[in-house]
Amino acid sequence: MDVRGQDRAVALLLRYLETGNVPPGLLFFGEEGIGKEMAASAFVSALFCRNRGTAGGCGTCHDCRLHASGSHPNFLRVSPEKQNILIDDIRALQDELSLKAFSDRPRAVLIAPADRMTIQAANALLKTLEEPPPGTHLFLVAHRISRLPPTIVSRCQKISFSPLTPGEVEEILAGIPGIGSRYRPEEIRGAAACSGGSPGRALEVLEEAGGEREKWVQLLSSPDPAAITETAASWKGAADLSRKLAAPLSVVRDIALLSSGTEMGIINEDLKTALRAAAGRKTPEGWGRAFKALLSMSRMPPQAQKQLMVEAFLFEFHRKG
Numbered sequence: 001m002d003v004r005g006q007d008r009a010v011a012l013l014l015r016y017l018e019t020g021n022v023p024p025g026l027l028f029f030g031e032e033g034i035g036k037e038m039a040a041s042a043f044v045s046a047l048f049c050r051n052r053g054t055a056g057g058c059g060t061c062h063d064c065r066l067h068a069s070g071s072h073p074n075f076l077r078v079s080p081e082k083q084n085i086l087i088d089d090i091r092a093l094q095d096e097l098s099l100k101a102f103s104d105r106p107r108a109v110l111i112a113p114a115d116r117m118t119i120q121a122a123n124a125l126l127k128t129l130e131e132p133p134p135g136t137h138l139f140l141v142a143h144r145i146s147r148l149p150p151t152i153v154s155r156c157q158k159i160s161f162s163p164l165t166p167g168e169v170e171e172i173l174a175g176i177p178g179i180g181s182r183y184r185p186e187e188i189r190g191a192a193a194c195s196g197g198s199p200g201r202a203l204e205v206l207e208e209a210g211g212e213r214e215k216w217v218q219l220l221s222s223p224d225p226a227a228i229t230e231t232a233a234s235w236k237g238a239a240d241l242s243r244k245l246a247a248p249l250s251v252v253r254d255i256a257l258l259s260s261g262t263e264m265g266i267i268n269e270d271l272k273t274a275l276r277a278a279a280g281r282k283t284p285e286g287w288g289r290a291f292k293a294l295l296s297m298s299r300m301p302p303q304a305q306k307q308l309m310v311e312a313f314l315f316e317f318h319r320k321g
């Protein structure tokens with residue numbers, strides 16, 4: 001089972017396989033994009049495999065190949081069709097589980113993201129979690145465990161997934177076919193540094209960040225009310241705040257480093273001249289405060305007034321020393 005940066009979770013899963021005590025309900029939780037579903041899928045493959053080794057499924061037997069192609073008959077997946085997983089989705093699953101399995105292998109149900117079940121859907125699932133049909137295992141994948149009802153959480157064995165280090169994220173990104181040729185190494189490093197340890201998010205940042213870094217260097221270099229207002233407008237209704245903050249965070253972090261006289265660990269190497277020019281606008285403490293202000297924005301709730309927030313930040317930034 002090869003899931004980078006999740007050694008603890010993988011070790012726990014391998015122990016279940018080794019002892020033969022695979023719990024009927026497993027809850028994989030942690031940040032989005034750090035390998036929970038990948039681990040669940042590898043674990044399911046190991047359950048199906050007929051030549052299982054100490055590291056999981058063999059990858060070459062009939063069942064491993066069926067699962068890899070997404071067509072193993074004993075694998076069921078429940079995901080939201082639109083916003084949420086609904087009670088009807090859970091009922092359809094229960095109907096399916098009440099029928100005889102197609103293959104003699106164990107049955108595996110993946111519910112992802114499980115934290116998008118409505119409360120009615122979650123209540124309906126309780127019965128199945130309490131008394132799953134023989135040989136059936138349920139895998140719940142949740143980005144935010146706090147959104148799941150405690151009754152669901154308490155009926156599952158919990159497997160926690162941790163964010164990766166920026167270095168690990170960078171390595172994973174660089175290893176993805178096509179990424180190395182489409183993006184410069186410093187862009188990949190930048191995305192990794194502000195991904196919160198999630199390769200999945202780093203990929204999104206990479207795809208969205210084009211031109212954003214340059215724009216932010218400009219915004220911080222000289223007060224231009226029109227540009228500030230225009231930028232703030234583009235934040236209105238932004239669905240993912242951490243994605244919007246990726247570029248300003250990486251730029252301000254670099255400037256703060258440069259202004260305190262160090263060049264070690266600069267992410268945006270390609271913009272260094274412009275960053276150095278901007279650094280003179282504030283004291284190192286002033287840059288440190290700006291960085292903290294941006295960081296605190298990243299912890300704002302999704303319904304926060306993003307447009308006002310970023311506008312206030314920029315005007316305040318230029319007003320103060």
Ligand SMILES: [Zn+2]
Pocket residue numbers: 048049050051052057058059060061062063064065
């Ligand atoms: Zn196999």
